[in-house]
Amino acid sequence: MRFLSFLTIAVLIASVMAPAAHAAEPILIRFSHVTSENSPKGQGAVMFKRLAEERLAGKVKVEIYPNSQKFDDNQAPLGLLFGDIEMAAPSLSKFRAYSKKMQVFDLPLLFSDIDALHRFQQSRAGKALLDSMITRGIKGLTYWDNGPRVISAKRAIKQPADAKRLVFRIEASAVFQEQYARVGAVGIEMPFKRLPDAMKEGLISAQENAWSNIRSMQVHKFHNHFTELGHSYLGYMVITSAAFWNGLPADVRTQLEAILKEVTDKVNSLAAEQALSARQEVLQSGAKLVELSEADRRAWRDALTPVWKRFENEIGSDLISAARASN
Ligand code: SIN
16 A cells, blocks of 8 residues: 555655656757858857747757868758758758759859849749758758858969869869859869868868858968859858757747848848958958959850750759859
């Protein structure tokens, strides 16, 4: 009898304790990315953590892994699918394996400026791309900016012929491979974190990136000529695993979506500011900006826009037309 009442009390205590322990456990969101904490994306992750932990106090805990600490961009989607992380924000150029349509963002000289890119991202076609990897278990949550890609080398690249025989570090993009092949250069796909060593060891003689990444990777210590061709924009898709996102309590999901919306506006303003400040800093260090005439720009247009046709079947001519309509 005494034993039975002891058992009853023990069961009672356990049943009271268990749900309490469970309710106290916040949902862990591990956010992995490859740039520094100060980059627009790095700051976006920090803002997201702050707002999520403030507004969903006790319900959500966010851990940030910057500087490729956990994953390179090409490993991040698998990391999500295996449950090693819950969020990432790879460059738009890193999704080819998951959706060929995403290559639309890589097509050279497709968008007339960053406002056109934004219009496309907010259009029906652009929003549909957030769900273009859903059958692979990846859900796009929002787009974040970095800035226009700028070409750099030890010599001035003014005309397409100036790029001949240069070896470019590029992101893992078939479009970028084709783009540089068309001007007689070679593109080597390489993770972002390898860029400084690749320049130091002389493995590459040229590269392209946004000004803030050029500054953080100290590209100007190795390359002193910078060409603002306006051929493409470095931007990101904030992604998660569809299974994780759909499994969140509805109120948490709704709040996180609202937070991401707010953070997106801040990231994009910060990206615009950093594009200017990093540019200024790099140029003040003695690096030179290559001046392009109208004839130079025409020559690049003639050299690069045939790349669109080569990828038309993979991307879809309707999607390319939708992107062009945003100009
Ligand atoms: C990034 O900004 O996420 C890195 C892009 C790159 O690989 O160059």
